[in-house]
């Protein structure tokens with residue numbers, strides 16, 4: 001059986017946040033057409049990808065999937081289940097934004113099979129939330145965590161952003177510590193990225209907002225790793241930390257180079273050799289998926305060298321490079337060619353090797369991109 005993860009993109013949002021470059025739209029008038037298109041796409045791909053395949057996770061990302069009614073999400077889950085072999089223990093995650101759910105809606109989400117929620121908190125500082133133009137305050141974020149917990153969803157992630165304008169270690173620690181004090185099992189901590197085309201980027205270019213520099217970013221990141229480790233959150237990817245047994249299975253599918261199928265606008269898929277991606281714009285997506293069953297905008301077939309590079313990059317960003325597994329797939333040449341560089345990185349405390357696994361150290365994670373560029 002080929003273990004496969006399924007991603008479903010729900011592009012609808014209450015409004016556009018100033019820093020966001022995900023594909024999201026606010027009018028909901030096409031949501032029924034979108035549901036029809038998703039079902040068509042799921043059915044289309046099941047013809048080629050349901051045999052000998054086991055679905056280990058379903059992930060609703062966005063956009064704001066929690067803006068939709070539980071019945072809407074349920075129809076999609078049931079459609080996947082009726083066309084694919086879904087493991088009864090599959091992880092089913094819903095990205096959830098505070099301000100879009102209440103207690104009874106969360107109970108309904110649990111009732112339709114959601115067993116993991118990823119809550120878009122971003123900060124527990126109300127001024128920072130206002131700056132980010134989030135629709136919620138810190139207390140709504142906290143309530144959302146408890147709605148999930150009380151509904152019996154124990155696998156809860158808190159998404160947080162650091163290196164916000166004016167942020168220092170004290171402010172950031174308060175957000176992190178408040179998250180840790182709640183019943184969350186997983187924390188994703190991302191550095192604020194200025195994406196071209198966003199309102200925030202324009203504000204920075206116009207001189208209306210001043211962002212913190214790389215030194216502050218590195219300082220806050222190092223502090224994050226250290227503080228979360230002290231509270232039992234193991235870093236299993238550059239930006240992701242989990243208590244024992246709560247690593248995200250869906251994200252691990254990407255990082256462990258497993259197959260994944262993505263449905264909806266801008267969703268990506270990978271079958272081990274080929275990667276393809278859907279149209280981003282809603283009307284292109286709807287036209288293609290509703291008439292032909294798929295909405296592929298482009299694809300690439302990976303060369304052996306590309307696969308090796310991607311594998312190295314993903315492994316080093318997450319669980320580390322398992323030497324035996326790597327050599328069995330790609331041969332031993334790469335290790336031979338890079339042995340002196342790997343030794344140098346080990347001696348400078350950026351890489352470790354233990355039990356046949358080469359991993360980044362916390363110090364290495366801070367300059368992860370630089371190390372990966374040298375190794376690739």
Ligand code: SF4
Pocket residue numbers: 012013014015016017020021022024062063064097120
């Ligand atoms: S809620 Fe999330 S996806 Fe929607 S605009 Fe804000 S950051 Fe983007």
